Amino acid sequence: MSHAEIIAIGSELLTPFRSDTNSLWLTAELNALGIAVRRKTVVGDDELFLEETLRDALRNSPVVITTGGLGPTEDDITRKVVARVTQRPLVLQPELLDRIRHQFESRGLKMAPNNERQALVPRDAEALRNEYGTAPGIVIAEGDRLLILLPGPPREMRPMFTAYVRPKLTPLAGSARLRTRTLRVAGMGESQVDDLIAPIYTRYTNPTTTILFNNTEVELHFTASAPSDAEAEALLDEVVGQVEEVLGVNVFSHRGETLEQIVGLRLTLKGYTIATAESCTGGLLSKRLTDVPGSSKYFLEGVIAYTNEAKTRLLGVPAELIAEHGAVSAEVAEAMATGIKARAGTTIGVGITGIAGPDGGTDEKPVGLVYVGVAGDFIVTHRKFILPGDRDRIRHLASQVALDLVRRTFLL
């Protein structure tokens, strides 16, 4: 399989505040073409380091892609350093200059002189049109190496890659096709999942299996390489099929969809409606449900009842029930679910009550204690969780287990 390196250029990417995300998108695109990424580098606006990084990359990899440093200011050094590394003088391309000047004029602006720099292209290189900005991309065929310079802003870089770079890379990709598949798992920890599926995936080197835990759910990524898409898919089917069988209903998503998308899809298919009653999650559950476009078909309303008084007034939870069991209890979680279902007139009601911390925990009811109640036409039930982590993680996990309880109770 062919391989590539990606170099992100810009001093702001060497601060604690910003990371290079272009390379993730580019990696997905390259992988889809059967090109693996072997190394990624971030350098600042620093001629010495960029020069050495470019030389190394061109020595080691048939495809080198840079992002950033093509703008009009002194800091934008990519053109200059590439000219030096490839020993090609920069040549002003008059038609590029016209185009850039025209882009300014069409917005009623006068082009500042430093923008002329963006019309400089190394000799015998090809300029790539930028539909969404002024800095053109540049492609240089250097012996059997392909050096591709793209602008940094994603809204400029992505369309340029798709329109002009992808077609150039397709012949390089050779015969290997890469296909990936993603499973998402709820209700199990990373090591629990690994114990169950390691006996399967360790028997295969193709596809490769990556297990990730993203704080709330386990993600399984499978990548197969084969001479054709169909053969790669067949390799995936064989391993993923066995993994799905072992994990059963714990796998909620087979094509990478989120839990809220899956819940929304199943609610729509069944013609069900849902309403939420939240305490410790403070709106996160309904936020996730309504993240999904078209959720107004099944999500009717939600209530965030932080105070006991609101639980009684908005949800009809009896004050005596709260007094007897406490606001964080199985009884109140079920009463919240029943209450919101009755008042909203939905098929399903969900209630969450818990202690997200950092304060408010006791020995008996510690931080992380969460009760989720669900109510349907024929069933009212709850589950108790002790969730780990800080406030943020506890709240996110609580919304996750609530969505998953809805899925397992009503939507399988």
Next chain:
Amino acid sequence: MSHAEIIAIGSELLTPFRSDTNSLWLTAELNALGIAVRRKTVVGDDELFLEETLRDALRNSPVVITTGGLGPTEDDITRKVVARVTQRPLVLQPELLDRIRHQFESRGLKMAPNNERQALVPRDAEALRNEYGTAPGIVIAEGDRLLILLPGPPREMRPMFTAYVRPKLTPLAGSARLRTRTLRVAGMGESQVDDLIAPIYTRYTNPTTTILFNNTEVELHFTASAPSDAEAEALLDEVVGQVEEVLGVNVFSHRGETLEQIVGLRLTLKGYTIATAESCTGGLLSKRLTDVPGSSKYFLEGVIAYTNEAKTRLLGVPAELIAEHGAVSAEVAEAMATGIKARAGTTIGVGITGIAGPDGGTDEKPVGLVYVGVAGDFIVTHRKFILPGDRDRIRHLASQVALDLVRRTFLL
């Protein structure tokens, strides 16, 4: 100022699914010591590329930090490659082996033989104790270079850096101290901010100024370098003071706090309470308000009224008002704010209604149209916004402008 390179090792970091975040944390730590990061590299479990990357880094930078690849499996190649690059044979350290075996036994596990590998350390190198895992870190003084190998998991890497690496780097840092300050701005775009403050910050090379736009707000990062913390702070005061003056109340945060933290802080100081009535944001506004620990002091309740019927039943918005002006209108936004304030009995009520898309827009009321209403004891008002972007961004921007309208109306 001294400088460092960071190398992240692991093939999973070259997939589209995962990025290296350790380097952001490490960069903040190094900067605080007066050490700049000049280059960051990600390599896979790939001996050739790692060897070359390490050689280049040691040639160019006095401090080289790697993360990852120190585990017990065949894939964990860092030790082996470092031994080759530094020409130091790997030596088994019996006391390390005892410690690792003991860590397994204390958890009732038998140590698998491949874990012995973790007790191998290049000759004359120093092993760093790992309190939260089995892989020790390693420090090698190679001439005037310092090569530091840290484990990949953040919960192991961070405490190890703090306890053992930071003290070793402090003398290297020399006399320069780096101090940073962050301002956050609401209600203005990136270029609008830049136009106002460029005349100030371009007059200074120290501190440096970075302007970031994170989709909902503008962040300004200032970094000053000086022989002492006090001098660096004085440099910051001079520039940041001028910037604050020009931007006025648009700066909502002077030490990096989020908008919801600032709103929460001011609500607490004034003894105010707040309740929310949301439509298109679907719970995001109340989610953000309750992200803040201790928010139960001022956030009492919220309602997500997706349907017109719920707006009337839960918030008392007259059905005729909705019929006359439409659910997405200034009148309904104000009525939602007034309604939730009255029912919850809070000092402040906020209402949001809008069209988050992707469907539901019309020529007259396009996707992105959002009305925010706020109601206090003496004032009821609203603002209209046409917000750009996709559903996700529109919803996030809507919660942002709502929080900011609360701040500007009641909390200055």
